[in-house]
Amino acid sequence: MSDFVSGFWSTYISVLVLVSVIGCGVFLWTQGNAKFAPGEKTHHVWDETLEEYSNPLPNWWRWMFYITVVFSLGYLAVYPGLGSYVGQFSWSSHGQYDKEIADAKAKYDPIYDAFKKQDIRMVAADPKAREMGRSLFLTYCAQCHGSNAKGARGYPNLTDNDWLWGGEPVQIKTSIMEGRIGVMPPYGGNPDAVGGPTGAKEVANYVRSLSGLPNDSILAAKGMEKFKLVCSVCHGLEGKGNPALGAPNLTDKVWLFSSREDAIIDIITKGRTMQMPAHKDFLGEAKAHILAAYVYGLGGGVSAAPAAPATTNATINATTATVNANQ
Amino acid sequence: MSQSAPNLGSRNGSENVVEQSLYEARKKIHIRAVTGLFSNWRWAFVWLTQLVFYGLCWLPWNGRQAVLFDLVERKFYIFGLIFWPQDIIYLAVLLIISAYSLFLFTAIGGRLFCGYACPQTVYSEIFIWIERKIEGERNARMKLDRQAMNPRKFALKFAKHSIWLVFALWTGFTFVGYFTPIKMLATEVLEFSLGPWEVFWLLFYGFATYGNAGYMREQVCKYMCPYARFQGVMFDPDTLIVTYDEERGEPRGSRSKKLDHKSAGKGDCIDCGICVQVCPTGIDIRQGLQYECIGCSACIDGCDQVMDKMNYPRGLIRYSTEHAMQEKWGRKEILAHLVRPRVIVYGLLLAVIIIAAAYGIATRTPFKVDVIRDRNSLSREDENGMIENSFRLRIMNVSEASRTYAVSVSGMDRVDILHQPSIQIEVPAMKAETISLEVYAPPESGMPGANRIYFNVKAVDDEKIAVHEKASFIMPQSARY
Numbered sequence: 001m002s003d004f005v006s007g008f009w010s011t012y013i014s015v016l017v018l019v020s021v022i023g024c025g026v027f028l029w030t031q032g033n034a035k036f037a038p039g040e041k042t043h044h045v046w047d048e049t050l051e052e053y054s055n056p057l058p059n060w061w062r063w064m065f066y067i068t069v070v071f072s073l074g075y076l077a078v079y080p081g082l083g084s085y086v087g088q089f090s091w092s093s094h095g096q097y098d099k100e101i102a103d104a105k106a107k108y109d110p111i112y113d114a115f116k117k118q119d120i121r122m123v124a125a126d127p128k129a130r131e132m133g134r135s136l137f138l139t140y141c142a143q144c145h146g147s148n149a150k151g152a153r154g155y156p157n158l159t160d161n162d163w164l165w166g167g168e169p170v171q172i173k174t175s176i177m178e179g180r181i182g183v184m185p186p187y188g189g190n191p192d193a194v195g196g197p198t199g200a201k202e203v204a205n206y207v208r209s210l211s212g213l214p215n216d217s218i219l220a221a222k223g224m225e226k227f228k229l230v231c232s233v234c235h236g237l238e239g240k241g242n243p244a245l246g247a248p249n250l251t252d253k254v255w256l257f258s259s260r261e262d263a264i265i266d267i268i269t270k271g272r273t274m275q276m277p278a279h280k281d282f283l284g285e286a287k288a289h290i291l292a293a294y295v296y297g298l299g300g301g302v303s304a305a306p307a308a309p310a311t312t313n314a315t316i317n318a319t320t321a322t323v324n325a326n327q
Numbered sequence: 328m329s330q331s332a333p334n335l336g337s338r339n340g341s342e343n344v345v346e347q348s349l350y351e352a353r354k355k356i357h358i359r360a361v362t363g364l365f366s367n368w369r370w371a372f373v374w375l376t377q378l379v380f381y382g383l384c385w386l387p388w389n390g391r392q393a394v395l396f397d398l399v400e401r402k403f404y405i406f407g408l409i410f411w412p413q414d415i416i417y418l419a420v421l422l423i424i425s426a427y428s429l430f431l432f433t434a435i436g437g438r439l440f441c442g443y444a445c446p447q448t449v450y451s452e453i454f455i456w457i458e459r460k461i462e463g464e465r466n467a468r469m470k471l472d473r474q475a476m477n478p479r480k481f482a483l484k485f486a487k488h489s490i491w492l493v494f495a496l497w498t499g500f501t502f503v504g505y506f507t508p509i510k511m512l513a514t515e516v517l518e519f520s521l522g523p524w525e526v527f528w529l530l531f532y533g534f535a536t537y538g539n540a541g542y543m544r545e546q547v548c549k550y551m552c553p554y555a556r557f558q559g560v561m562f563d564p565d566t567l568i569v570t571y572d573e574e575r576g577e578p579r580g581s582r583s584k585k586l587d588h589k590s591a592g593k594g595d596c597i598d599c600g601i602c603v604q605v606c607p608t609g610i611d612i613r614q615g616l617q618y619e620c621i622g623c624s625a626c627i628d629g630c631d632q633v634m635d636k637m638n639y640p641r642g643l644i645r646y647s648t649e650h651a652m653q654e655k656w657g658r659k660e661i662l663a664h665l666v667r668p669r670v671i672v673y674g675l676l677l678a679v680i681i682i683a684a685a686y687g688i689a690t691r692t693p694f695k696v697d698v699i700r701d702r703n704s705l706s707r708e709d710e711n712g713m714i715e716n717s718f719r720l721r722i723m724n725v726s727e728a729s730r731t732y733a734v735s736v737s738g739m740d741r742v743d744i745l746h747q748p749s750i751q752i753e754v755p756a757m758k759a760e761t762i763s764l765e766v767y768a769p770p771e772s773g774m775p776g777a778n779r780i781y782f783n784v785k786a787v788d789d790e791k792i793a794v795h796e797k798a799s800f801i802m803p804q805s806a807r808y
Contacts, residue, residue, distance in 0.1 A: 034349040056351035058550050143703050148717050148763045152704030 010083030017082055025069040028062065112286035115293070120169035123290060124297035133294025136287055140279070141295075149298050154256060154274070159298045162254040166243035173292035177285065179278030182246035186271035188230040197269065199226055204264040210239045210251045213259055246274075355472070356545060358455055359465040359604035363628025372443045373452055381497075384504040389727065392508050402757065408688065409725055409757070413695055420684045427680065429554070431673040433561040435665055436646070437568045438622035441555060447547050448623065450498075450540035451607065454491060461487045465604065491541050492533075499533030545608040548621055559618055564649040565664045569624055571602075571613045571644050572652070579613075584637055595643050601633055602626035602644060612644055693726035694754070696784050698798045705801040713767045716800050721761045722784060724754040731787040734764070738780035739800060740772035751787065766800060773802045 004010050040054040079087040086092070111132075115123050123129045138147060144155045151157035156164060164182060165175050187194045194200060199222075206223030208215040228237060234247035241249035248256065256274075257263055279288055386393040388406055395404045403410040410417060432439045441448060462468045462483050474480050503525050504512050515521045521529070539547050548555050562568065576596035582588050588595070596613070603611050605625040610617050612626045630644040651661045699719040707715045724730050735749035736742050744750055744764050754760045766780070777799040786792035 031349070035346040036349050037346050056347065056349055058546065059350040059352050060546070061550070062350050142701070146701050146704035146717050147699075147719050148701075148765065150704070150707060150715075150717065150765075152701075152707065155704065 004084060007084075010085075012083075014082040014085065017076065021069060021072050021076075025066070028065050028069070109286065112284075112290060116286045116289045120173065120289065120293045120296055123293035124169075126293075129290055129293060130297060133290045133297075136283075136291050137294055140283065141291065149295065153258075156256060157254070158295050160254060162249060162252055163243060164241075164246045164248055167296075169292060169296050171243070172295050173288060175276055176283075176288045176291055176295075177278065177280040180246055180274075180276040182272075182274040184234075184247075184267060184272040186269060188233070188268075190230065193230045194226050194268070197265075199223075200265045200268040201261075203227055203231065203268055204261050207239070207250050207264055208259065208261060211253055211259070215261075353546065354609070356607070356609040357465045357468050357472075357604075358607055358625075359601065359629070360459060361605040361625050361628045361632075363631055365624035366628050369443050369448070369452060369623065373449050376444060376446075376449055377453075381501050384501055384509045392510075394505060395508060396506050398506055409727070411695070411723065411725055413723075417684065417688065420680065420687075424677065424680055424684065427673060427677040429558070430561060431670065431677055433558045434563070434566060434669050434673060436622075437562060437566050438555070438558050438620070441548065441558070441621040442623035445621075447539060447544075447552070448607075448621065450536055451544050453494070454540040457490050457494070458487055461490070488541075491537055495537035495541075496529070496533040498536045499529040499531070502532040503529045545619070548608060549619055555621070556618065563667075563669065565667055567646045567648055567661070567665070568616055569612060569620060569622055569627060569644065570647040570652060571615070572642070572647075573613070573615075576613065576643050595634070595637075595639050597633065597637060599633055601629040605629040692792055692794055693724070694730065694732070694784070694786070694792065694794065695723040695725060696782065696794045696796045697721040697723075698782055698796050700799065706803050708770075708803070709767075712770065714770050714773075714800075714802055716766045716768075718764045718766060718782075718798065719761055720752075720764055720782065720784075721759055722752060722754050723759040724756060727756050729753065729755045730792075732784050733787055734762075735783050736766055736780050737783060739768050739778055742766060742768040742772065742780060742800065768800060768802075770802060773800060775802050775804045777801055 036054050036056065038054075042052045042054055044052045076082050077087065078089045079091055081087070115126070115129050115132075118126075137145075137149065141149070145151050145158055146155075149158040156162075161167060163171070165171055165180050187196075187200070194203060202219045202223035203226050204223070205215040205219040206221075206227050209217070209220045227235075227239070232239075234245050235241055235250055236247070239250040241247045248254075257267065257272075283291070383394050384392065388404075391404060393404070393406050397403065401412050403414075429440060458468070462471055471480055471483065500512065500516065501509070506528075507515075507525055512521075512525065515525065543551075572595075575594060577594040578592070579596035579598040580593055581597055581599070582591070582593055586593075602613065603609070603626075605628070606612070607623060607625065608619040608621060610619045612620065624646070627644050627646070631641045634641050634643055648656075648661055648664065650656065650664060654660075656664070697720070699721065701717040701719075704717060709715055720734065722732055731751055731753045733749045733751050734744065736744055744766055746767060750764070752760060752762055768778075778801075780798050780800045782794075782796045782798055784794045784796065
């Protein structure tokens, strides 16, 4: 009840409530000897002719009114209700929420903490931890990455072995705990160095040639020089990306948005900022540990799964050359 | 024994007004025992309802309790049927059937439910029976209540309340036994290991029975029960109500049995007051239809016995209708007028709802399917240009045997699950399983946006057990990147 603008309102409400409750009690008491004349009408008329007679009240109802008065005074003494008075039980909805959270923590934290001490690779192999991880993933991660962790447009697929920020268990855990912000500046930070919109088209053609997509070889050749000068700072001379910066590998067939030429030009000219929010404070380390193990165990983790299925996964779901072919 | 019905006082004019207290002290009603046709009907309903209530919870079925409402697991067992929370519609239907039955019976015969089958009536009847066996008939009870406390009075009252309490606690125990398996509950009672809520409900229901049937009685009907009041508005002039034949009875008065009362200018009513003494709400039916009348017909049984003794024809108080009294109809005309539009409409509606509910329960599939679409990742495209949508399928097996289901999709050209014609999933008895599925379709087989598809889930062992569940398949906009 700290949201009153001044102490006056707290007093105002307290007085109003107490006067009403006690007033009801006093009124009942003064009516203890009330009389009525049988046959008297209440002067309420419905449907033109329907009238109501005064009737006596069962005596036990009167005692229920007294009980109500006593109950409400007792209630106001122990629970909040009188302005900013918090009541003898100091109950609040927020306090109850905190208590339930604390109870749940006391119950579940030991289960999470047992896994926290283990190596992520070991946790990933534990069926119970995988089940817990799946349930956590469906609650906290599936909104963006999808219920099967295959991602969506703009949200990375976690089941392939293409990793923006590295697929080592520790790197995955860091991504979950601290979050990641990937920044692609417009024109790599300098429109003049790339050569404006014309240069962007050339670079886009070069980028498409990196993953073997159809391209204009003359434009691509021009684009290559610009790429080496500007883009390679983050994406590397060979365009294979840099996990330390979250710069994507441009030579594989995995595309977070689209491989279409106009889409690539759009990203070069306008840039992109992508964010994975930090979950450290929200989930705590123990849950992040189990989630990292679950994501690692999905098959795309570096040196976790055999090479063959990992490659298959990598090629599925990505927007690739066939997009252009179909259009 | 005159009754207080102040609402009727004005009929006599309000010239000489006597003021009275606004608070009506309750006068204890000592009900005189009565036997007869309608009393037998009431006792038949007492036995029927209570044998079902106290007995049903002990009946075994398939190695479990036949009727059990498991609130923790949210499974509701009624013989071979098992209801899940998703079946809440059947509870709604049951309540609708109850409501229409009440409308129908009330339109035909007034407060039949109140008079014969209501738990308040039934338990009061049982409690009064116990009271009568211990404290004696009406006059003996009235005498006992007037006495100051003495060893005999204490012994009688103690015995009565002890038996009432044991009966009430058994009632509470039985009630809880529909929510906790009753054999387990019995063990818990013997071992003093009841849970807090079991203790609460056992005592709450027990004391509600004790208080309502032992003490409150007609006060419940007069001041607490909403149905008592709203049944009154469903009466019409052709509704059968307990009626005193004023024309035949008046002028009332005591007389010798030998007197030819008709030539002496007297009516058939000998003013013995039996009809008032047997009334559970303490009213005088001779003042006409009153809101307190619960339609129990105890006054009919009481009066008929008196008429027999006097060698007068029965039926001075009888079931009749307002129209019949005005028009002097006989039984045949009364029955003919019972069939009227209101009764036909209620009856037809009731029949339709009961048939629909029975059909629904008889043909319901013993499993349920929820299709949950991924909300954010609408669609993806794989390297072969196939469009992929992710779904989660929750299959709930509501039967008591483990089952394997085959899942397939239809509704679009060349749509499939994981490039297979169908996939299989086994769900244990009474459990729900959730599976993730990727559904693929070529881009040319649908329009950009949502396309209707269907998940077809069939039990492998029985093709007839099948569910056809709607879902949407999202095709991306072609120009999107």
